[in-house]
Structures are given as structure tokens and as C-alpha cells.
Amino acid sequence: MIELQHLTKQYGSKTVVEDLTVTVKPGVVTGFLGPNGAGKSTTMRMLVGLEEPTSGRATVNGRSYRDHPLPIRELGVLLDAGARHPGRSARNHLLAQAHTHGLPASRVDEMLELVGLADVSKDRVGGFSLGMGQRLGIAGALLGDPQTVVLDEPVNGLDPDGIRWIRELLRSLAAEGRTVFVSSHLMTEMAMTAEHLVIVGRGKLIADLPVAELMSRSIRSVRVRSPQAALLQPLLTGHGVTVTTEPDGSLDVIGLTPEEIGARASEASIPVHELSSNQASLEEAFMELTRDAVEYAGETTTTVHPADERTAR
Amino acid sequence: MSTQATAPAGLPAAPDRITLHNLMRSEWTKLRSVRSNMVTLAAAAGALLFIGLIFSAMVGGVVGNPPADAGDDPAGVALAGVQVAQLIIGVLGVLAITSEYSTGTIRTTLTAVPSRLPVVWAKVAVVTIATFSVLGISAFVTFFAGQVLIGSGDVDTAALGDPGVLRAVLGAAAFLTGTALLGLALGGLLRSTAGAISTLFGIIFVLPGLGFILLPESLRDDLLQYLPTTAGSSFTSVAPDSSQLSPTMGAAVFAAWILVPLLGAALAFVRRPA
Ligand SMILES: Nc1ncnc2c1ncn2[C@@H]1O[C@H](COP(=O)(O)OP(=O)(O)OP(=O)(O)O)[C@@H](O)[C@H]1O
Ligand SMILES: [Mg+2]
Numbered sequence: 001m002i003e004l005q006h007l008t009k010q011y012g013s014k015t016v017v018e019d020l021t022v023t024v025k026p027g028v029v030t031g032f033l034g035p036n037g038a039g040k041s042t043t044m045r046m047l048v049g050l051e052e053p054t055s056g057r058a059t060v061n062g063r064s065y066r067d068h069p070l071p072i073r074e075l076g077v078l079l080d081a082g083a084r085h086p087g088r089s090a091r092n093h094l095l096a097q098a099h100t101h102g103l104p105a106s107r108v109d110e111m112l113e114l115v116g117l118a119d120v121s122k123d124r125v126g127g128f129s130l131g132m133g134q135r136l137g138i139a140g141a142l143l144g145d146p147q148t149v150v151l152d153e154p155v156n157g158l159d160p161d162g163i164r165w166i167r168e169l170l171r172s173l174a175a176e177g178r179t180v181f182v183s184s185h186l187m188t189e190m191a192m193t194a195e196h197l198v199i200v201g202r203g204k205l206i207a208d209l210p211v212a213e214l215m216s217r218s219i220r221s222v223r224v225r226s227p228q229a230a231l232l233q234p235l236l237t238g239h240g241v242t243v244t245t246e247p248d249g250s251l252d253v254i255g256l257t258p259e260e261i262g263a264r265a266s267e268a269s270i271p272v273h274e275l276s277s278n279q280a281s282l283e284e285a286f287m288e289l290t291r292d293a294v295e296y297a298g299e300t301t302t303t304v305h306p307a308d309e310r311t312a313r
Numbered sequence: 314m315s316t317q318a319t320a321p322a323g324l325p326a327a328p329d330r331i332t333l334h335n336l337m338r339s340e341w342t343k344l345r346s347v348r349s350n351m352v353t354l355a356a357a358a359g360a361l362l363f364i365g366l367i368f369s370a371m372v373g374g375v376v377g378n379p380p381a382d383a384g385d386d387p388a389g390v391a392l393a394g395v396q397v398a399q400l401i402i403g404v405l406g407v408l409a410i411t412s413e414y415s416t417g418t419i420r421t422t423l424t425a426v427p428s429r430l431p432v433v434w435a436k437v438a439v440v441t442i443a444t445f446s447v448l449g450i451s452a453f454v455t456f457f458a459g460q461v462l463i464g465s466g467d468v469d470t471a472a473l474g475d476p477g478v479l480r481a482v483l484g485a486a487a488f489l490t491g492t493a494l495l496g497l498a499l500g501g502l503l504r505s506t507a508g509a510i511s512t513l514f515g516i517i518f519v520l521p522g523l524g525f526i527l528l529p530e531s532l533r534d535d536l537l538q539y540l541p542t543t544a545g546s547s548f549t550s551v552a553p554d555s556s557q558l559s560p561t562m563g564a565a566v567f568a569a570w571i572l573v574p575l576l577g578a579a580l581a582f583v584r585r586p587a
Contacts, residue, residue: 049427066427069330083417092346099339100425102328145324
């Protein structure tokens with residue numbers, strides 16, 4: 001379990017992480033989402049004590065990371081897969097980490113096997129591809145068999161096979177009851193891996209919700225086709241609900257979920273031939289949530305939303 | 314392969330905290346596993362040996378004609394390679410820490426050991442043991458082989474039992490180890506390979522020359538004897554000359570040149586964000 005309490009980080013006058021209060025629970029994969037520069041990496045660095053918070057606190061299983069006598073047995077982290085000496089072999093890279101905690105060399109070999117680097121374990125990592133580097137970083141994060149795993153953009157540079165592999169790995173880690181906290185700036189990727197999402201923008205918490213809830217929230221309208229549409233319509237209208245009759249006789253409902261509409265129709269024994277949600281893609285839902293919080297807005301955004309840009313500053 | 318992240322048997326419960334011994338194993342793994350480190354260590358030992366042998370051979374008349382003059386210090390002749398070895402081993406000390414910053418492995422290191430300070434002591438211990446043992450052996454081999462070469466001419470040789478000789482041989486190894494630690498300290502303070510090496514060479518080479526040019530003659534010898542190389546040569550030579558500190562005093566001054574930057578580096582290591 002990871003707890004962030006009013007976690008704040010300022011660099012000079014710039015607030016990079018602002019009053020972040022989040023609990024990351026065991027047993028599920030939690031995605032940590034946000035546009036570039038949202039403060040995800042900074043948050044993760046504070047979690048493992050590489051960076052001091054300006055205020056607030058980050059704890060792992062109730063204690064700050066550095067107060068655990070064997071920290072990598074408690075929490076494993078992949079922050080920067082590029083952080084390796086090019087002249088050192090993969091095995092020696094992990095061995096140096098393992099020795100600090102008195103972990104046996106056999107554990108290093110197991111992890112190399114797990115991430116699929118056993119065949120190249122003696123090769124210098126300078127020649128490794130981006131994907132091999134990520135795998136090595138993941139092996140390092142799992143070395144101490146930690147209850148909590150924190151990975152910063154682990155799918156970076158992985159091919160589709162690698163992405164599927166890591167998705168399964170993360171899910172199986174969560175299924176074993178571990179806390180898994182994974183950052184990404186790709187909503188679609190996270191929606192396939194994570195069950196819960198923590199979304200940040202400009203260092204602030206934007207949303208902390210299950211993926212399923214975001215999915216239902218991203219429903220824009222529901223199309224209802226019924227031979228008795230005229231009877232159904234008054235049952236659906238109400239506060240905050242708009243029902244429009246389409247030229248083909250179907251109803252377009254904004255403000256109710258398909259489940260709610262289906263329930264009301266069946267209560268009144270009105271047959272329904274189609275009930276489909278016109279859903280915004282998760283990527284769109286994510287963009288909508290973070291639009292005002294995009295750190296490095298591209299040129300198009302600036303010209304399309306000049307007002308947003310101004311208020312955001 | 315994806316489902317099994319844990320060893321079924323789990324991990325041994327052995328140590329319940331991070332120990333200095335385990336950190337030294339980790340640091341030794343880092344040092345030995347990069348080829349250039351081992352090449353540098355071997356080069357320092359080789360420089361000490363070969364320069365010493367060449368000088369000894371010249372004095373003994375094995376090469377060169379007529380034989381070079383040994384002065385009255387045959388032990389010093391055999392240890393003539395100390396200056397060159399000093400430069401090489403200083404680089405090893407620098408790299409032992411700056412390579413962690415240049416490659417980013419420092420973040421891995423500090424994540425494994427968030428209390429940080431023990432990492433400094435482990436690095437100091439490993440650099441000390443590695444350089445003192447390898448260069449100590451090299452110094453003794455150089456001394457004995459050098460005396461054989463010197464003795465093949467009609468020249469006096471030194472024995473280990475002669476006054477000051479054992480101290481000078483061990484002193485050479487200690488001086489080189491100290492220089493490696495000074496490199497380590499400068500690397501930790503500056504976090505840049507180029508910056509730390511330039512500073513180290515500046516202290517070794519430029520400072521004595523600069524002092525000689527800039528200081529008034531009345532103060533010159535008084536102050537120059539406190540520079541690390543001069544202070545060091547008081548215990549690496551069998552009979553330091555009168556302008557130098559006594560061997561004990563020289564060792565103390567030399568130690569201060571290492572300890573002060575090392576403590577500064579330790580402080581920076583703990584306080585400054587990586
Ligand atoms: N050491 C530092 N000094 C000053 N500013 C910093 C420092 N580190 C990060 N920042 C700033 O903090 C902000 C957040 O950076 P961070 O790397 O945490 O974002 P991120 O969410 O991980 O982004 P990305 O998706 O691009 O990885 C950025 O604007 C960055 O420029
Ligand atoms: Mg980042």
C-alpha cells in the first residue's frame with residue numbers, strides 16, 4: 001500500500017506536484033496517468049526518497065521508504081531504464097543491486113530468466129535495445145520480491161509482444177496481492193492494464209477512480225430503439241436528462257446509463273430493440289479531463305483554445 | 314514465464330538490514346565488472362613496476378652507458394614510478410564515483426540504499442582495499458626487482474631492513490591509495506569526470522608550480538611543504554630532505570588533504586539531490 005498525503009514539490013517558484021493525496025491499494029494495478037510534465041516521475045522519485053518533498057508525506061506500508069530496513073524488499077521501482085553502466089553486464093548490474101540486500105546470485109538469475117534476458121545476461125548492457133533495457137529495469141524492480149511495485153512508463157520502447165508480456169506480468173503481480181503502481185501518458189494502454197486510475201495534470205490530482213467508472217462517465221449519449229418510443233420517452237425525461245427523437249424514430253438520451261434506461265423500459269414492459277451507448281473513447285475522456293492541465297500544449301491547442309491557455313496561466 | 318514473479322520458496326530471510334559488508338560486496342562488484350576500472354588499476358601497478366625497473370636498470374648499468382647516478386637512495390630509484398602511477402590511480406578513484414553520475418546508476422544505488430551515507434564508506438573501503446593491495450604488491454615487487462638490477466652494477470643497494478626503507482615502500486602504496494581516495498572525494502564533490510580529474514591534476518601538478526612562482530621566497534618552502542605531493546614524498550622517500558616535513562608530520566598533512574574533501578563529499582552525497 002502506498003499513501004501520498006498532501007504531497008507537494010516545488011522547484012524554485014514552480015510547483016510540480018501540488019497537494020497530492022492518494023492511496024494506492026494492493027491487489028489491483030493502479031495506473032498513474034497524466035500528460036508530459038504532470039509530475040508523475042517526480043512523485044515516484046519522492047516516494048523512494050530520491051527527492052525530498054517540499055511538504056507532505058509519502059509512505060509505503062505505513063512507513064517512509066527510507067525507514068524500511070530492507071527497502072527493496074518492501075518496494076521495487078523502475079524509474080529510468082537508461083540508468084545503467086554501458087560497460088557492465090546485465091547480470092553484474094543486477095548483482096550489484098542484489099548484494100546490497102544480501103540477496104543471492106540465484107535470485108538474479110531467476111529474474112533474468114523471468115524477463116527473458118537469461119541468454120544475454122553476460123553481455124554488456126551498452127548494446128541493449130530500449131526494450132531490453134526496460135526488461136532489465138523490471139528485473140531490478142522485482143529483485144527483492146517486493147510487496148509493492150512502482151514502474152515509471154514501463155512499456156516505453158517495448159514491441160507489441162513486450163507490451164502484452166508486461167501487461168500480463170503486472171496483472172499477475174496484482175493477482176498475487178501486490179500493490180502495483182504504473183505510470184503512463186497513454187490512456188488506452190492503461191485502460192487495458194489497470195483497474196484503477198489516478199489522473200494528474202500540472203501536479204494536481206484530477207481524478208482517482210476505477211477504470212469502469214471512467215468508462216461509464218465517458219458515455220455521451222445512449223441510442224434507444226423501441227416500437228413504443230413514444231411511450232418510453234416520458235419515462236426517461238427528468239432532471240438533468242435530455243431526450244431527443246431522431247428522424248428514424250429512435251431516442252437519443254443524454255444523462256442516463258444504458259442500465260438505467262433498460263430497467264425503466266422493462267418495468268413498464270416496453271420492448272427495446274436497441275440500446276447502445278455512443279461512447280467517447282477513453283483517450284478522448286482523458287483529454288477532456290486533462291485539457292486544462294496540459295503542461296506543454298502544442299500549437300494547435302494554443303490557437304484552438306486561446307481562452308483556456310490564458311486562464312491556465 | 315510471466316506468471317511467476319516470485320520464487321516459490323521465497324527469498325532467504327538472512328540479513329535483516331543493510332550491512333556494510335554487503336555494501337562492500339556491491340561496490341566491489343561495480344568496480345570489478347567494468348573493464349576500464351580493472352585496466353586502470355593494472356596500468357597503475359604496471360607503471361609503478363616498469364618505470365622502477367627501467368630506472369633501476371639504468372643505475373645498475375644494465376641499460377644505458379655510462380650507468381646513471383643513483384645518488385644515495387637506491388630505494389628511491391626503484392620507486393621512481395610513483396608519480397606516474399599516482400596520476401593513473403587518481404583517475405580510478407574519480408571514476409569509482411563519477412561513472413555513477415554520468416550513467417545514472419547513482420539513482421539505482423541510492424534507491425537500494427536510501428540512507429546514502431553507508432555507500433560512501435563502502436566505496437572508500439573498496440577503493441582502499443583494491444588499490445592498497447594491488448599497488449602494495451607492485452611496490453614490493455618493484456623494490457626487490459629494482460635492487461637486483463641496481464646491484465648488478467657496482468652500486469650500493471638498499472635492504473628492507475635499512476632505516477626508512479620499509480616505511481618508504483609501504484608509504485608509496487599508502488600515498489597512491491590516498492591519491493585514489495582524493496580522486497574519489499573530488500569526484501563526489503564535483504560529480505563530473507572531467508572536472509574531478511582536472512582538479513586532481515591541478516592539485517598534484519599545477520599547485521606546486523604556481524606556489525613556486527607566486528609565493529615570496531621567504532614563505533615558499535614553508536608553505537609548499539604542506540601541499541599533498543610534497544607532504545606525501547616525506548614518507549615515500551627514505552630520507553626526506555631538510556625542506557620537507559618529518560615523515561609523521563607529512564603523513565598527517567597528507568591524510569588531512571584526503572579526509573577533508575572526503576568528509577565534504579560524504580556530506581554532499583547525503584544532502585544534495587542525486
Ligand atoms: N530537478 C528539477 N528541477 C526543476 N524542474 C524539474 C526538475 N525535475 C522535474 N522538473 C519539472 O517538473 C515537471 C514535472 O516533471 P515530471 O518528470 O515529474 O513529469 P512527468 O509527469 O513524469 O512527465 P513525462 O510524462 O514527460 O515523463 C516538469 O515541468 C519538469 O520540467
Ligand atoms: Mg516521467
